Amino acid sequence: MSLRNAIKKRTPWPLHYLYLKLYYFPKDAVAAWRLLSRRPAAPDASFAARLRLIGAFYRISYFVDCPHTEHELLSIAQAILDLPPELPGSIVEAGAFRGGSTAKLSLVARLAGRELDVFDSFEGMPENDEEHGKSIYGREHRFRRGSHAAPIENARMNVARYGDISRTHFHKGWFSETMPGFKKQVAAACINVDLVQSTRDCLKYLYPLVPKGGVIFSQDAHFPWVISLLRDDAFWRNEIGIPRPEIPGLGASKFVAIRK
Numbered sequence: 001m002s003l004r005n006a007i008k009k010r011t012p013w014p015l016h017y018l019y020l021k022l023y024y025f026p027k028d029a030v031a032a033w034r035l036l037s038r039r040p041a042a043p044d045a046s047f048a049a050r051l052r053l054i055g056a057f058y059r060i061s062y063f064v065d066c067p068h069t070e071h072e073l074l075s076i077a078q079a080i081l082d083l084p085p086e087l088p089g090s091i092v093e094a095g096a097f098r099g100g101s102t103a104k105l106s107l108v109a110r111l112a113g114r115e116l117d118v119f120d121s122f123e124g125m126p127e128n129d130e131e132h133g134k135s136i137y138g139r140e141h142r143f144r145r146g147s148h149a150a151p152i153e154n155a156r157m158n159v160a161r162y163g164d165i166s167r168t169h170f171h172k173g174w175f176s177e178t179m180p181g182f183k184k185q186v187a188a189a190c191i192n193v194d195l196v197q198s199t200r201d202c203l204k205y206l207y208p209l210v211p212k213g214g215v216i217f218s219q220d221a222h223f224p225w226v227i228s229l230l231r232d233d234a235f236w237r238n239e240i241g242i243p244r245p246e247i248p249g250l251g252a253s254k255f256v257a258i259r260k
């Protein structure tokens, strides 16, 4: 067990939560300010609605185990609310875990007037023999089969309790089995799946569904194995059928956006 996990296990949750919020405050505050300071394109996203959204994000993070930072989800929320309302498509989340990010995205989907389609095995990571190791921040990671396993009922309950279940559609199973039959247009896709093979599957099946003006986010761009995939000209050319796109911040940030 890493020192970070050992401290997490021994510290009472309210204290640990406070520590996380203070530690990330500079980045979270900037993202919250950006979301509040300019009215986005979505007509229902008034100042009061955006303020409530930020409050809901902090509440969800307190009650649900969320392996993401507030500023990541706030930046995603801002980008989704800024999509032109006439751009067709739902929001897709690949990698839901316990449904903390799902609940947040369902609230963003409501403000944007869109549906949310959620893909996860709900059995954790698939079998894989990928070489993992240190992220660009120096932390060690290894994603064995079954890590991040959480039952779908858990995610459903968290979305029903803290988000908007009425616009959330769950697709349970391995991406390679559930995504090929998915044919909706995708205005925004949020990929948070840790593995190269899973990222590859998501891009292969989701990229063609994104119309011009849509966006795909990866929250795994702090992993050198995902960075290598995103920098691989042959992958983009042979598997996606396009030249490698420009991805601002790739190699320097956990969170990147691929705009179409």
Ligand SMILES: C[S@@+](CC[C@H](N)C(=O)[O-])C[C@H]1O[C@@H](n2cnc3c(N)ncnc32)[C@H](O)[C@@H]1O
Residues within 6 Å of the ligand: 065, 066, 067, 068, 094, 095, 096, 097, 098, 099, 100, 101, 102, 119, 120, 121, 122, 123, 124, 125, 126, 147, 148, 149, 150, 173, 174, 175, 176, 192, 193, 194, 195, 197, 198, 201
């Ligand atoms: C880091 S967790 C997602 C965290 C979540 N977005 C959050 O912030 O709360 C990664 C998720 O991806 C799922 N996953 C990874 N590869 C998958 C695959 N090939 N098929 C289905 N689910 C997969 C795992 O089950 C896990 O729930």
